[in-house]
Amino acid sequence: MFKVQKLIKVLKFVFGMREMALVLVLLVIGVIMTSISPVFLSYLNLRAILMALSVEAPIAVGMVILLISGGLDLSVGSTLAFAGVAAGLSLNAGLPAPVSILVGLLAALGVGLANGLLVAKVGINPFITTLGMMTIVRGLLLVLAGGRAVLNLTHSFTVIGQGVLFGVQYPIYVMLIIVIVGDILMRNSRFFRQNYYIGGNEKAARLTGINVNLMKIFNFCLTAFLAGVAGLLITARFGSASVTVGSGLELKVITAAIIGGASLSGGEGSVFGAFLGALLMAVIANALNLMGVDVFWQTLVTGVILITAVVIDQVNEQRKRGQQ
Amino acid sequence: MEIILDARNISMSFPGVLAVDNISLKLCKGEILALIGENGAGKSTLINVLGGVQKPDRGQIILNGKSVMFSSSDQAIRAGISVVFQELSLVDGLSIAENIFANRQPIGMLNKINWRQLYQQTQEFLEKFNLELNPRTLVKNLTMGQKQILEILKAISTSPKVLILDEPTSALTEREIKYLFKNIRMLRKQDMSFIYITHKLSEVFQIADRVMVMRDGKKSGSERVNNVSENDLISMMVGRKIKNLYGIRGSAFSENETVLRVVGLNRKNVFEDVNFELRKGEILGLAGLIGAGRTEVGRAIVGVDPKDSGHIYLDGKEVHINNPKDAIIHKIAYLTEDRKKDGLFEGMALRYNIIAPSIENFTSVISFLDHKRINRYVESSVLEFDITTTSIMKKVLYLSGGNQQKVLVAMWMGIQPRVIIFDDPARGVDVGSKADIYQILKDSASRGVGIIIISSELSELIGVCDRILAFHHGRIMGEVLHKDFSEERIMALAAGIVNAERSQSTSSAR
Numbered sequence: 001m002f003k004v005q006k007l008i009k010v011l012k013f014v015f016g017m018r019e020m021a022l023v024l025v026l027l028v029i030g031v032i033m034t035s036i037s038p039v040f041l042s043y044l045n046l047r048a049i050l051m052a053l054s055v056e057a058p059i060a061v062g063m064v065i066l067l068i069s070g071g072l073d074l075s076v077g078s079t080l081a082f083a084g085v086a087a088g089l090s091l092n093a094g095l096p097a098p099v100s101i102l103v104g105l106l107a108a109l110g111v112g113l114a115n116g117l118l119v120a121k122v123g124i125n126p127f128i129t130t131l132g133m134m135t136i137v138r139g140l141l142l143v144l145a146g147g148r149a150v151l152n153l154t155h156s157f158t159v160i161g162q163g164v165l166f167g168v169q170y171p172i173y174v175m176l177i178i179v180i181v182g183d184i185l186m187r188n189s190r191f192f193r194q195n196y197y198i199g200g201n202e203k204a205a206r207l208t209g210i211n212v213n214l215m216k217i218f219n220f221c222l223t224a225f226l227a228g229v230a231g232l233l234i235t236a237r238f239g240s241a242s243v244t245v246g247s248g249l250e251l252k253v254i255t256a257a258i259i260g261g262a263s264l265s266g267g268e269g270s271v272f273g274a275f276l277g278a279l280l281m282a283v284i285a286n287a288l289n290l291m292g293v294d295v296f297w298q299t300l301v302t303g304v305i306l307i308t309a310v311v312i313d314q315v316n317e318q319r320k321r322g323q324q
Numbered sequence: 325m326e327i328i329l330d331a332r333n334i335s336m337s338f339p340g341v342l343a344v345d346n347i348s349l350k351l352c353k354g355e356i357l358a359l360i361g362e363n364g365a366g367k368s369t370l371i372n373v374l375g376g377v378q379k380p381d382r383g384q385i386i387l388n389g390k391s392v393m394f395s396s397s398d399q400a401i402r403a404g405i406s407v408v409f410q411e412l413s414l415v416d417g418l419s420i421a422e423n424i425f426a427n428r429q430p431i432g433m434l435n436k437i438n439w440r441q442l443y444q445q446t447q448e449f450l451e452k453f454n455l456e457l458n459p460r461t462l463v464k465n466l467t468m469g470q471k472q473i474l475e476i477l478k479a480i481s482t483s484p485k486v487l488i489l490d491e492p493t494s495a496l497t498e499r500e501i502k503y504l505f506k507n508i509r510m511l512r513k514q515d516m517s518f519i520y521i522t523h524k525l526s527e528v529f530q531i532a533d534r535v536m537v538m539r540d541g542k543k544s545g546s547e548r549v550n551n552v553s554e555n556d557l558i559s560m561m562v563g564r565k566i567k568n569l570y571g572i573r574g575s576a577f578s579e580n581e582t583v584l585r586v587v588g589l590n591r592k593n594v595f596e597d598v599n600f601e602l603r604k605g606e607i608l609g610l611a612g613l614i615g616a617g618r619t620e621v622g623r624a625i626v627g628v629d630p631k632d633s634g635h636i637y638l639d640g641k642e643v644h645i646n647n648p649k650d651a652i653i654h655k656i657a658y659l660t661e662d663r664k665k666d667g668l669f670e671g672m673a674l675r676y677n678i679i680a681p682s683i684e685n686f687t688s689v690i691s692f693l694d695h696k697r698i699n700r701y702v703e704s705s706v707l708e709f710d711i712t713t714t715s716i717m718k719k720v721l722y723l724s725g726g727n728q729q730k731v732l733v734a735m736w737m738g739i740q741p742r743v744i745i746f747d748d749p750a751r752g753v754d755v756g757s758k759a760d761i762y763q764i765l766k767d768s769a770s771r772g773v774g775i776i777i778i779s780s781e782l783s784e785l786i787g788v789c790d791r792i793l794a795f796h797h798g799r800i801m802g803e804v805l806h807k808d809f810s811e812e813r814i815m816a817l818a819a820g821i822v823n824a825e826r827s828q829s830t831s832s833a834r
Contacts, residue, residue: 188692190683196672197680203666207628207658208681208735209649267671 018261018309022276029283037290045286047168053282054171055080056253057275058230061182062223063250064257064274066126068186069195069219070202070266071119074130075111076227076253077246078137083108083231085141087157088150088241097156101232108228109221111137116217134250142243150241161236171233178226183271195219199266255302256281259309280305325352328517329374329405329486334383336369343369344380345541351486356508356518358528358549361538362561362754363725367521370538371488374519375407376400388485404485408476408492416464421446423463424478449481453507468495473504480511487511488519493527497614505531523752525554526783537561562756569755570787571763574770577605582640583774584656584743586625589634594620595798598634602743602774607765609785610778612795612818618778619661621795622745626651626658638742652681657736661747661778667732670721674713675702677720677731682738701738709734710760726757733764744768747778762788782811796820 033040059076066073087104091097111133118129163170185192197205198212206212235241258264259280260273284305285298329351336344344366351357361367372378374385376394385392387403394400397407414423421442422429430441446459455477463471472495479487493501508518508531520532528535529549537545537560545560558566582601589598595617602608610618623629625636627645636643638654645651651658660667669677679686679698686698702716711730713723720731729749736744746765750758765788769775779785785792792804794817801817804810 190687190691190693193693196676197669200669200672200676201666204660204669204680207648207660207666208683209647209652211647211649267669 019270019273019276022260022273022280026276026280026283029280029287033283033287033290039290040287043167045290047172049279049282049286050172050175051169052285053278054169054175055230055234056249056256056282057175057278058178058226059223059249060253060256060260060274060278061178061271062219062226063253064260064262064269064271065182065186065192065195066219066223067254067257067262067264068199068266068269069215070199071216071219072126072130072254072264073115073220073223074127074250075115075134075137076223077249078134078141079108079111079224079227080231080234080246080249081241081243082111082137082141083228084235084241084245085145085150085243087232088153088235089144091153091157092150097154100157101160104232104235105225105228108224108231110224112221112224113217115224116220119220120213120216138247145241145243147243149243151239153235153239153241158236158239161233161238171237174229174233178229179271179275183275186271196267199268201267252281252302253278255306259306261313263313325355327351328353328388330386331374332384332386334370334373334380334385336373336378336380336383342541344373347383347538347541347543349536349543349546351517351519353485353515353517354512355534356512356520356532358532358535359519359521359538360523360525360528360535360557360561361544362756363752364540364754365538365561366541367538368490369541371407371490371519371521374400374486375405375488376403377407401482401484404483405488406479406482406484406486407488408479408490410490410494412471412475414463414471414475414478417462419460419462420450420457420466420474421459423474424449424481426478428482449477453477453480454503469497469500472496473500476504480516484516486517486519488521490521491523492520493522493524501527523754524781525557528557529554539563558755561754566755566759569759569762570784571759571766573766577770577772579604579772583638584625585637585640586621587635587637589621589624590632591620591624591630591798592632593798595624595795598798598800600793600800602776604742604772604774605769606791607769607775607777607789609789609792610776610795611782611785611792611814612780614780616795616818617798618795619747620798622658622747622776622778625745626656628658652739655739655741656743657681657739657741657745659732659736659744659746659749661751663728663732663751668720668728668735671719673717674706674711674720674723674731675699675716678702678705678716678734678738680735685738705734705738709737709764724754724757725752726754726760729753729761730757733761737768741773743774743776745776745778749777749779750781750784782814785814786811794818 030040039045059080063073063076083104086107087100090100090103095103115130115133118124119126160170165173186195194205194210194215197208197210198215202212231246234245256277257269257274259277260269260275262269262274281302284301288298288301327350332348334344334347335342347366347370349357359367359370369378373380373383376397376399379393379395387405392403394403400406424446425442430438430445432438443459450457450459455473457470463474466474472492476489476492492504496504512518522528532549534546534548535552535557536543537557539561544563558569581604583604584602586598586600590596598621600608610621612618620629624631624634625645627647627650636645643654645654645656664670669680675698679702686694686701688694699716706713706716709730711727711734713727720728723731729752744765749761749765753761765775765777777785777789786809790806792809792814794801794804794814796818797820801820804813804817
C-alpha cells in the first residue's frame with residue numbers, strides 16, 4: 001500500500017514540475033519517431049536538431065530571465081540581424097575577425113541598453129518599448145546594409161559558425177554552455193534569483209533592498225547580448241549577414257519560454273524549462289519534416305502545444321486554489 | 325418585533341472543508357445584527373448563501389414569511405436581500421449614475437437609455453443621502469472612501485429589506501464612518517434591517533443591536549450588544565480566553581539611550597517639521613487620521629519615499645538613507661501597511677519570502693544560495709513566530725491574513741533590526757494572530773529594539789505603546805505619555821483641535 005501511495009506522490013511531483021513533464025513528452029515523441037523513421041536517432045539528424053536549436057535556445061535563456069522579472073523583449077530578432085550585419089560590414093571594411101565580433105556584440109548591447117534605459121529609467125512598458133525598437137533596429141540595419149545581404153565574409157570569421165570539434169559544430173557547444181551556465185546561475189546565484197522577487201512583486205522587491213532598475217537594465221542587455229551571439233553564429237554559419245533573418249523569432253523564443261513554464265506576468269519559469277520548450281519545438285519541426293508533412297503544420301502544432309501548456313497551468317492553479 | 329429574515333439550519337461545504345455548519349439566524353425589522361468572527365470562520369460563505377450567490381447544501385431561508393430559494397444574486401436582490409461585498413463592483417470608466425443604476429437604467433423605446441431621467445433620479449437619490457456629488461462624475465475620479473460609500477448606496481437604491489454589509493468601513497475616514505452610521509440609523513427607522521460584518525469590535529458596540537459570533541463555521545454565540553463585553557466577544561471568536569490582547573510587557577530594557585532621532589523632516593504638502601526621538605526598548609505610536617502623513621514619514625525614514633529636508637541620527641551618529649538598501653544596512657526595518665501591494669511575494673513560497681531582505685546571510689562565497697541553511701533558518705523562524713503552514717514551500721497567498729502578517733514580521737526580524745517601523749500591524753489580521761504579533765513586538769522591545777507603530781486604531785496604540793505622537797495634516801500636534809493615555813486626548817490632537825505643549829524630551833531638536 002505504501003509503495004502505491006509513494007508512487008502516486010512521485011508521479012504528482014513529476015507532473016507538477018514542468019521540466020519533468022516536458023522531458024517525458026520528449027521521450028515519448030522520441031520513442032514514437034524512432035519507430036516511424038529510422039533516420040530520427042541518427043547522428044546527423046540529432047546534430048541538425050541541435051543546430052536549429054542553437055539560434056533560439058541562447059536567446060530563450062535571456063528571454064526567460066526577462067520574463068521571470070516581469071519584462072519582455074520583442075526586439076531580439078532585429079538585434080540578432082543587427083549584430084550579424086554590424087560584424088559583416090566591419091569584416092568587409094577590413095577589420096580583423098575578433099574586432100568585428102566585438103563590433104557585432106557591442107551593437108547588440110547597444111540595443112539592449114537602449115531597451116533597458118527606456119523601460120527602467122523612463123518607465124515605458126517593455127512591450128511597447130521593444131516593439132518600437134524592433135522596427136527601429138530592423139530599419140537601421142537595412143539602411144546600413146543598403147538593403148542587401150552582406151556577403152563574402154572571411155574564413156577567420158565564418159569558422160566560429162562552421163568549425164567542428166569532435167564531430168560537433170561550435171554553435172552547439174556555445175548553446176550548451178549558455179544554457180547550462182544560465183540554468184545554474186538562475187537556480188543558485190543570489191544575484192540572478194533577484195529576478196524571481198522582482199517578477200513576484202516589484203514594489204516589495206524594492207522594499208527589500210533590491211536595485212530593481214539595475215536588474216532590468218542588466219536583463220535587457222543580457223538578452224540583447226545573447227541575441228547578438230546567436231546572430232554572429234548564424235551569420236558565420238551561412239557566410240553572409242542576411243538583413244531579413246530573425247523576423248518572427250521573438251515569438252518563437254517567447255513561446256519556448258512559456259512552454260517551459262514562464263508566465264507573462266512574471267515570477268515563474270526556468271532556464272532549463274525554456275531550453276526544453278525550444279527543444280520540443282525543434283524536435284516537432286524535425287519530426288514533421290521526416291514524416292514529409294507540410295511546413296505549415298509546424299506552426300499549427302507549435303501553437304497547439306503553447307495553448308495546451310498554458311491551459312494545463314491554469315487548471316493546476318485552480319485545482320490548487322480549490323484545495324486551500 | 326417582526327421577524328423579517330429567518331435562516332434555518334444553513335450548511336455549506338466545499339471540497340475538504342465544512343464552511344458553514346448548521347447555522348440559524350433570525351433578523352427583525354429595523355434591527356442591526358453584527359456578524360463577527362476570524363478569517364475563515366465562514367462569514368463570507370454565509371452571506372454568499374443569504375445573498376443568493378451560492379446555494380446551500382442544506383437549510384431554509386424564510387424572507388418576510390415566505391420560504392425562498394435563490395439561484396442568483398439577482399433573484400435575491402429582487403426578493404429584497406442585497407449584499408455589499410468587500411470587493412468593489414463599480415466600473416471606473418462609467419459615471420456615478422450609471423453605476424448606481426447598473427442594469428436598471430430607465431429606458432425608453434428600443435432599449436435606449438433615458439439619460440435625463442437617469443441623471444435626475446441619481447441626483448435625487450444622492451440628495452436624499454446628503455451626498456454632494458455630481459451624478460455625471462466618473463467613478464475613477466472618486467476617492468477610495470467615496471467609492472466604498474457609493475457601493476453601499478448602490479445596494480440601497482434597490483430598496484432592500486435586508487442589507488448585508490461586508491467590512492463597509494475598511495477604506496473610510498472617521499468622518500465618512502460617522503456619515504455611514506447616520507444613514508444606517510436613518511434607514512433603520514424606515515424598517516430596513518442590516519447584517520454588518522466587521523473586524524472592528526468597537527464598531528459593533530457603536531452601531532449594532534445584536535451580535536452573532538462565528539467560529540469554524542459554527543455559531544459560537546449570539547447576544548444583545550448591551551449584554552457583552554469586548555473580551556467576551558474575543559473569547560467567543562477565538563475559542564480561548566485571550567486575557568491580554570495587547571500582550572504582556574516583560575522587563576523594561578535596561579539602557580535608556582536614544583536609538584533613533586529624526587530632525588526637521590519636511591516634504592512639501594505631505595509632512596512638515598517632524599522631530600522626534602525613539603529610545604531603545606521603547607514602543608512609540610504614531611496616531612492620526614488616514615492621510616495625516618505618518619506612512620509617508622515612515623517611508624521617508626527608510627528611503628522609500630522622498631523628503632525635501634531632514635536629518636536622521638542612529639545611536640547619535642547621522643546616517644544618510646536614500647534607498648531601502650541603506651535602511652537595511654543600518655538595520656531599520658519598515659513593515660508596509662499593505663502587504664499585498666508591496667510587502668510580500670504572494671506567488672512565491674514562504675521560504676523565499678522570509679529570507680528576502682536578509683538574503684545575503686544565506687549565500688556562500690560565490691554568492692550562491694545555501695539551501696540547507698535557508699531551510700534550517702526558515703523552519704526555526706516558522707516555529708518562533710508561530711506561523712501556521714503545512715510546509716515552508718507553500719505559496720504565501722494560500723496563508724490566512726494573520727499568518728501572512730506573521731511572515732512579514734518574520735521577514736524583517738531576519739535583518740536583526742535595531743529599529744522597527746510597523747505600519748498598520750493589525751490590518752486584515754484575525755484576533756488570535758493580532759495578539760501573537762503584539763506579544764512579539766513587546767518581546768522585541770524588551771530586548772532593546774526601538775519600535776514605531778503607525779496605526780489609526782486608538783485602542784491598539786493605547787494597548788501596545790509607551791508613548792504616542794499625534795499627527796494632523798503632516799505635523800506633530802502633540803505627544804501623550806503612557807500615564808496620560810486616553811482616546812479623547814489623542815483624537816483631539818489628531819483632529820487638530822488642541823495644540824498641546826510638547827514635553828521636554830522631544831524638543832531637544834531645536
